[in-house]
Amino acid sequence: MELGSPEFVAVHQLPPEDDIVLGEKRKYIKPGSRNDPKLDALQMCLIEWINTTLQHEHIVVRSLEQDLYDGLVLHHLLEKLGSLTLEVEKLAMTEMKQRLQLTVILETVDKCLKLEESELKWSVDAILKKDLLSTLHLLVAIAEHFQPELALPPNVKVETVSIERTSNGLRTENAVEFITKNREPEENSSKAEIFDELLKHAPEKLDAVKEVLLKFVNKHVGKLGLNVKDINTQFADGVILLLLIGQLQGYFLNLGEFFLNPSSSSEMIHNVNLAVELLMNDGLLDTPINPEDVVNQDVNATLLLLYCLFSKFKTKGK
Incomplete structure (x- = not known):
């Protein structure tokens, strides 16, 4: 095993x-x-x-x-x-x-x-x-x-x-x-709505958003000797995402809880599902995300997860 x-x-x-x-x-x-x-x-x-x-x-x-x-x-x-x-x-x-x-x-x-x-x-x-x-x-x-x-x-x-x-x-x-999305009215737009509006009305700004998030990610995972060049693909297996969460939250994830070298889509889904649960439990994620979307390299889902972390920790380490 x-x-x-x-x-x-x-x-x-x-x-x-x-x-x-x-x-x-x-x-x-x-x-x-x-x-x-x-x-x-x-x-x-x-x-x-x-x-x-x-x-x-x-x-x-x-x-x-x-x-x-x-x-x-x-x-x-x-x-x-x-x-x-x-x-x-x-x-x-x-x-x-x-x-x-x-x-x-x-x-x-x-x-x-x-x-x-x-x-x-x-x-x-x-x-x-x-x-x-x-x-x-x-x-x-x-x-x-x-x-x-x-x-x-x-x-x-x-x-x-x-x-x-x-x-x-x-x-x-x-x-x-x-199975269904969170449609309950909120006083403030959810992070998912922000990205939906961005992609719908200002798709030309997507590259700028990616650049900001990429800089944020590498600032913190760089301390682990990692470097992210492609947001679309490098988060699909959930590994860097989990390491980033641990780095920002200040805790170490037990290696027995996730697959450090996932070799199948089910292992990748396990990793991303764990990341989603951690974000929701900590109140950082306010909208349901299907882990399979991240594994399938859905840019909206991946950016939303990163944006949740960026919103909370963008000033960390300044």
Whole structure:
């Protein structure tokens, strides 16, 4: 076992459909999170939205997991919201036809939302397997794109567990994942809103912002013998980010808590998730960030994390 890697644990009595093969990794909502009132409120809101949208189609959804997996409801929803015509069968009775139908539907969603493959939080397999987490991410994305005025419950997050079958058995990794953004009104704009406005209205200033943050970062990580030249790529594995947080906060991170030399995306996500938790626990981060966005080199997410540190420690060491 590598230093700092999550412990290999025995996971017994998995349902038959969760018979994970070697090298496969799946993510689930922890049972305790399923009872979160915020999650219940989000599901009720989405169900009411779907039923209201499709009331003239005589479609009634009672369960997001049980009623959306075959693609029928998603098909009608997209046609209604986007005035689209999808070349799929109205009724797909076999799993093969359901898979084909879902493939067309999700490709249409990805195209409408202009999402890259690395940004997707759902898949045909996950929806077919009635995966609630993937279904929620998909519906929230559709709602935010086609009906942004819909008042979804803000700041809904769940505890997740990722399970991967390796040659040494099943390995688990815990994380916190946000499903909806923080839309609660605040007296002052959040840091995320500041960056959103900057990129939207003054993209020409982005390079200047990067230069300021880069100078700030190197001033502090330089004491560790490190040098950052590319903000877009060098924070993707979370290592320099964690070392920077420790340097600024004045504490040493135990090497057993993170991967010093991450060799996979899951190890990178573990590192970034730890950094996000540290920033939120210390009150430096006021807006949810998906660690996968940083790993996928999303410049907005990376800059936001650095800006949170810069806002608090920009005068440190002067």
